[in-house]
Each structure stands twice: as structure tokens, then as C-alpha cells.
Amino acid sequence: MSKTIFRRFLLSLLTIILICTLTFFVMHIIPGGPFQQKKLSDVTREALNERYHLNEPLITQYFLYLKGLLKGDLGVSITDGRSINEIIRLSFPISCKLGLAAVSLALIAGTVFGTLAAYQKGKFLDKLILFLSTFTTAIPSFVLSILLLFVFCVKLKWFPIWSIHSPSYVLPVLALSMYPMAYTTRLARTSMLEALGQDYIRTAKAKGLSSGKVLFRHALRNSLIPIITFAGPEIAYIVTGSMVVESIFNIAGIGSSFVTAITARDYTMIMATTLLLAILMVIMNLICDILYQVIDPRIRYD
Amino acid sequence: MSEPVLKIQDLSVSFFDRAGEAKALSGVSFDLEKGQILGIVGESGSGKSVTMQAILQILNSEGRITGGKILFKGEDMSLWSPQKVRAFRGKGCAMIFQDPMTSLNPLLTIGKQITEAVTLHTGKRGREAYQRAVELLTLVGMNDPERRMKQYPHELSGGRRQRIMIAMALASEPDILIADEPTTALDVTVQAQILELILEIRNKLGMAVIIVSHNLGIIAEVCDEVLVLYGGSVCEKGTVQDIFYHPRHEYTKGLLASIPNGQSRDRLKPIGGSPVNVRHLPAGCAFCPRCEEALKICLTDKPQTLEVSPGHIATCWRNDPEYRQYLENMGKEAHHD
Ligand SMILES: Nc1ncnc2c1ncn2[C@@H]1O[C@H](COP(=O)(O)OP(=O)(O)OP(=O)(O)O)[C@@H](O)[C@H]1O
Ligand SMILES: [Mg+2]
Numbered sequence: 001m002s003k004t005i006f007r008r009f010l011l012s013l014l015t016i017i018l019i020c021t022l023t024f025f026v027m028h029i030i031p032g033g034p035f036q037q038k039k040l041s042d043v044t045r046e047a048l049n050e051r052y053h054l055n056e057p058l059i060t061q062y063f064l065y066l067k068g069l070l071k072g073d074l075g076v077s078i079t080d081g082r083s084i085n086e087i088i089r090l091s092f093p094i095s096c097k098l099g100l101a102a103v104s105l106a107l108i109a110g111t112v113f114g115t116l117a118a119y120q121k122g123k124f125l126d127k128l129i130l131f132l133s134t135f136t137t138a139i140p141s142f143v144l145s146i147l148l149l150f151v152f153c154v155k156l157k158w159f160p161i162w163s164i165h166s167p168s169y170v171l172p173v174l175a176l177s178m179y180p181m182a183y184t185t186r187l188a189r190t191s192m193l194e195a196l197g198q199d200y201i202r203t204a205k206a207k208g209l210s211s212g213k214v215l216f217r218h219a220l221r222n223s224l225i226p227i228i229t230f231a232g233p234e235i236a237y238i239v240t241g242s243m244v245v246e247s248i249f250n251i252a253g254i255g256s257s258f259v260t261a262i263t264a265r266d267y268t269m270i271m272a273t274t275l276l277l278a279i280l281m282v283i284m285n286l287i288c289d290i291l292y293q294v295i296d297p298r299i300r301y302d
Numbered sequence: 303m304s305e306p307v308l309k310i311q312d313l314s315v316s317f318f319d320r321a322g323e324a325k326a327l328s329g330v331s332f333d334l335e336k337g338q339i340l341g342i343v344g345e346s347g348s349g350k351s352v353t354m355q356a357i358l359q360i361l362n363s364e365g366r367i368t369g370g371k372i373l374f375k376g377e378d379m380s381l382w383s384p385q386k387v388r389a390f391r392g393k394g395c396a397m398i399f400q401d402p403m404t405s406l407n408p409l410l411t412i413g414k415q416i417t418e419a420v421t422l423h424t425g426k427r428g429r430e431a432y433q434r435a436v437e438l439l440t441l442v443g444m445n446d447p448e449r450r451m452k453q454y455p456h457e458l459s460g461g462r463r464q465r466i467m468i469a470m471a472l473a474s475e476p477d478i479l480i481a482d483e484p485t486t487a488l489d490v491t492v493q494a495q496i497l498e499l500i501l502e503i504r505n506k507l508g509m510a511v512i513i514v515s516h517n518l519g520i521i522a523e524v525c526d527e528v529l530v531l532y533g534g535s536v537c538e539k540g541t542v543q544d545i546f547y548h549p550r551h552e553y554t555k556g557l558l559a560s561i562p563n564g565q566s567r568d569r570l571k572p573i574g575g576s577p578v579n580v581r582h583l584p585a586g587c588a589f590c591p592r593c594e595e596a597l598k599i600c601l602t603d604k605p606q607t608l609e610v611s612p613g614h615i616a617t618c619w620r621n622d623p624e625y626r627q628y629l630e631n632m633g634k635e636a637h638h639d
Contacts (some may be wrong), residue, residue: 200406
């Protein structure tokens with residue numbers, strides 16, 4: 001068991017290095033650069049390129065970057081000159097808090113709704129839940145965010161507009177959780193229906209167990225695997241911030257910096273956010289694998 | 303005779319889905335006496351499992367009881383509250399299923415699944431429930447029961463899992479044990495052991511048993527009475543003697559002719575045609591299209607269920623008194639000539 005985990009760990013490390021390398025080279029191969037679009041004198045541009053080692057051969061740049069990484073230094077943002085470590089320290093916790101709240105809400109509510117729908121299959125509640133989840137998946141998140149903002153902040157004034165000093169997470173969390181909630185609902189419904197059709201559910205019923213016990217003790221656990229599979233990567237995505245929701249609600253999270261970084265060709269920032277996402281992704285996959293084994297005794301390596 | 307534990311009267315069950323109505327059972331009646339072992343035979347799709355599911359009221363959402371009554375110790379179950387029905391499941395009537403591979407929850411230990419039943423039906427908890435579960439495992443002949451308690455279903459063989467199912471069913475000391483093809487998925491040697499176990503437990507605990515099986519050999523060996531189903535109706539019911547030596551329904555005769563036995567191994571004769579589709583039941587006898595001895599009336603009218611000898615009933619026009627009389631007259635005429 002520990003041997004498998006160690007092997008998985010090495011593999012994860014390799015994955016991260018690979019993703020970084022790929023991103024690094026692809027990023028530089030695309031024509032253009034951080035100082036191309038701006039109206040700068042040739043001298044200034046030259047000086048800036050010099051300062052960020054952009055004139056060196058690509059391979060040298062790559063090793064320079066790796067060297068910094070090993071020291072835990074993500075470099076300096078090319079566009080605004082702040083240290084990336086500092087930017088992440090400030091904005092990641094905000095996105096993370098927002099994301100975790102949203103994803104928890106989405107997973108819990110989604111699982112409950114999906115389970116209820118499956119249990120009531122074909123009845124009114126099932127149809128309602130199915131309709132709402134289809135509807136929600138169809139609305140783009142920026143429409144939803146603007147709608148929420150307009151109704152609750154502007155019209156009803158229930159929540160203030162977001163600022164660092166009076167952060168109100170309710171609306172952004174709602175906006176962020178809608179899509180994964182709808183998705184989880186549909187996923188939970190499908191896998192619950194499958195679980196409910198199994199022979200051991202009939203056994204549990206024939207034993208005389210109440211429907212609650214049949215549902216939650218016997219069926220639910222069996223229906224969780226697909227939800228976990230979805231939840232792993234989803235958590236990684238969502239805590240690295242949503243560009244749309246963060247910009248609409250004016251939140252200083254990492255999602256908005258990522259988008260700015262890409263449009264500005266801020267190489268170090270792009271690298272940093274990619275690295276962050278890759279690491280989170282790998283960690284979540286590991287956690288999922290462990291959870292599978294906790295839930296299902298048949299999935300045990302070795 | 304005392305009141306039967308279970309009395310099925312004219313039970314009809316249909317499944318309603320997009321394709322329409324499937325009449326899985328149309329008017330099935332039988333009694334189950336205390337301590338009796340009743341065998342139910344019939345081809346695939348004849349309604350054996352549906353009958354059992356109707357008794358336990360675990361039909362799926364498409365299935366509905368459309369007529370008739372089920373009386374448990376004289377009480378009409380359709381009048382029961384959901385709580386009472388639930389208490390009946392397991393406590394009044396426990397069930398074991400055909401496929402022990404899929405009938406146990408793969409994610410819970412054997413111990414959890416048995417103690418769950420123990421707690422539910424006896425109120426025992428914790429240590430006491432655990433002790434009782436170990437006792438049950440010993441009762442069904444599992445070696446090393448303490449270790450089994452910690453194992454998961456996938457770690458056990460089919461025969462062992464079926465023993466676990468039986469142990470679980472016995473947790474409540476039920477009045478009735480229903481075994482729906484308990485041995486079909488098992489090796490022949492294991493089959494015999496499981497049947498032996500069921501018989502032994504019946505003798506020890508005195509409950510009534512219903513065994514559903516395709517295997518007429520098994521039925522002949524362990525049952526007191528036999529019920530033959532075809533297309534959701536009872537063809538014939540009687541003692542093992544009646545059914546195996548004096549069958550009075552062409553379908554029963556066909557079934558008997560189609561099993562290999564000592565004398566007629568080379569004259570093995572499967573029943574021709576395919577089983578009736580319960581979505582399109584014929585107007586007359588359901589078996590008529592496949593019956594080699596069918597009469598004109600079989601095509602148009604449903605046969606009556608008649609008692610052909612004490613305790614032996616059959617549903618076939620060939621047992622009709624008028625037809626018998628006619629046959630007799632024919633015989634006499636033939637004699638005169
Ligand atoms: N869920 C269902 N939906 C529709 N029809 C069903 C359903 N379950 C059973 N039936 C119908 O009811 C009839 C009887 O089925 P049942 O399962 O009782 O057969 P059986 O005698 O147990 O057969 P087998 O020997 O294969 O187990 C079948 O013809 C089948 O088509
Ligand atoms: Mg069956």
C-alpha cells in the first residue's frame with residue numbers, strides 16, 4: 001500500500017514537471033511577447049527584455065526559471081513588477097475560500113437533490129429537479145452572475161457590492177456553485193438510479209429496512225464513485241478562481257489575475273498559475289484514489 | 303388443518319410501462335401451511351419471482367397488484383400500514399435470492415449486513431447483536447465465523463455467500479422463508495449442501511419454506527407440495543406424488559418429459575414453441591398454442607381450475623367433467639362397434 005502511494009507520488013511529480021515544461025515552451029513559441037503591444041521605445045523594450053532575460057536562448061530561460069522554482073521563487077510578474085509569491089499569497093486565499101464554499105455547497109446540495117430525484121423517479125419532484133438542473137447548466141455563468149448582482153445587490157440591496165473590507169461571499173458563492181451543483185445533481189441522480197436497481201437493494205428492502213436506511217446506508221455509498229471522480233478536478237479548478245465570477249463581482253482573486261496574465265503575455269504569472277493548477281489537480285487525483293479505496297473494498301491496489 | 307400461514311387468493315400483478323401492460327400474474331391462488339415446503343416451478347417468465355415479490359411487496363415502481371388478496375395468518379396484507387408491511391418483511395417472511403454474487407452489498411462487511419438484520423428484528427445492539435450474528439453464521443455452517451464477520455462479500459465464494467444470505471434471513475426467525483432459485487447460480491455439489499441446509503433449518507425452526515426452482519429434481523427431493531406456473535397462471539398444484547406421477551396438465555407433462563432421468567435419457571423431449579408473452583395473453587388457455595393435445599375450446603375459453611383428486615388441482619380443459627364424459631362415451635361407442 002505505502003509502496004503504491006510512493007509510486008503514485010513520483011508519478012505525480014513527473015506529471016507536474018511535464019506540464020510546466022510544456023507550458024513554458026508553448027507559451028514562448030507563440031509569437032509576440034509581453035512588451036510587444038505596448039508603445040515603448042526600442043531602448044526601453046530592449047532594457048526590459050534584458051531585465052527579464054527574454055533575450056537569452058529559450059533553454060537558458062527555462063533552466064533559469066527552474067532554478068528559481070527550486071528555491072521556491074516564482075519570479076516577478078512581468079507586467080506589474082510585484083513578486084508572484086506575493087500576488088499568490090494575497091489573492092489565492094480569497095479564491096480558495098470562495099471556491100471551497102461554492103464547491104462544498106454544490107456537492108452536498110447536488111448529491112441531496114440527485115438522490116431525492118432518483119428516489120422519486122418519474123414523479124413531480126424528479127421532473128422539477130431535472131428541469132432546473134438542465135436549465136442551470138444551460139445558462140452561462142456571466143449571465144447568472146449579472147442576474148444575481150442586479151437583483152440582489154442593485155434592486156433589493158440585500159448584499160453589498162464586494163470589497164476587501166466588507167467581503168460578502170454569498171452571491172459569488174451562489175453564482176460559482178450553480179453549474180457544478182446542477183452537474184452533480186444529474187450525476188447523483190443517474191448513479192443513484194443505477195444503485196437502486198441493484199440486487200442488494202432488493203435484499204435490503206426484503207430485510208425490512210426503512211426506505212431511509214435503504215437509501216442512505218445501502219444505495220448512497222454505492223452511488224458516490226462518479227461524484228468523487230467529478231469532484232476531484234472540479235475542486236482544483238474552482239479554487240484557482242473563476243475569471244468570470246471574480247471580475248463581475250469585483251473580487252481580487254487569482255482567477256482574474258490569470259486572465260490578465262494571459263492577455264498581457266505575463267510569462268511568469270502564466271507559469272505560476274499553471275503550476276498551481278497542476279499541483280492542485282495532482283493532489284486532488286491522489287485524494288480521489290484514496291477515497292475510492294476507502295469507499296469500495298474491491299478497489300484495493302496490491 | 304389449521305389456518306395456513308400464507309393464503310394467496312386470485313392474485314393478479316401487472317407491470318405498466320411505455321410498451322403497455324404486462325400481465326405477469328393473472329389470478330394465482332395457493333395456500334402455504336405452517337412448516338410446509340412448497341415448490342414453485344415454471345419456465346422463465348412464468349411469474350415465479352413476481353409472486354414472491356408481490357408477497358413481500360417489493361415490486362418495482364412499474365409493478366402493481368391489480369387484483370386478489372394475500373392473507374398472512376388470516377390478515378389481509380393490503381390493509382396494512384407501511385410500517386406493518388416493513389415489519390412483515392424479514393420478520394414474517396424472509397427471502398433469499400438467486401444470485402448470491404450480487405445480492406449482498408459489496409461495500410459493507412458481512413458482519414455489518416447480518417448485525418443490521420439482527421438489530422432490526424430483535425432489537426439487540428452492539429456486543430449482543432455481534433454475538434447473535436456469529437451464532438447465525440455457525441448455524442449456517444460457516445467455519446471461522448469471527449473472521450467472516452470482517453470480510454467483504456467479494457472475498458467469499460458463491461456457496462458461502464448464499465450461506466450468508468440464509469444467515470441473514472434467519473436473523474429474525476421468520477415464519478416463512480422464501481428461496482428464489484437459491485441454488486441456480488451454484489455448483490452442483492454446493493447446490494446439494496445449500497438445500498441440505500435449508501431442510502435442516504426448517505426442521506430445527508419449523509418455518510414454512512417456498513422454494514422457487516427450474517430444477518425439477520430439487521423440487522422432487524425436498525418439497526411437500528408443488529405449484530406449476532405458466533404465463534402467470536397456476537397450471538397444477540398437488541403433492542410431489544401427484545405432480546410427478548399423476549400430472550393432469552399438459553404443461554406439467556411437458557416439463558416432466560423435458561428433464562433427463564434414468565429411464566428416458568434418450569427420449570428427452572423439450573416443449574415445442576416459445577413461452578407465452580404476458581403482454582399478449584391469448585383468449586383461451588395460455589398454454590394452448592404449444593399444447594399438442596389442445597381442444598377447440600382451449601383456443602377460445604379459459605379452463606376452470608378443478609380439484610382432480612383430493613388436494614390435487616389442475617387448470618386444463620381435458621379435466622372438464624363434460625369432456626371426460628364425452629371421452630367415456632366415445633370409448634363405449636368404440637367398444638360397441
Ligand atoms: N419490471 C418489470 N417490467 C415489466 N415486466 C416485468 C418486470 N418484471 C417482470 N416482468 C414480467 O413478468 C413476467 C414474470 O417474470 P418473473 O420474473 O416472475 O419470471 P420468473 O418466473 O421468475 O422467471 P425466471 O425463471 O427467469 O426467474 C415476465 O414475463 C416479465 O416479462
Ligand atoms: Mg425469477
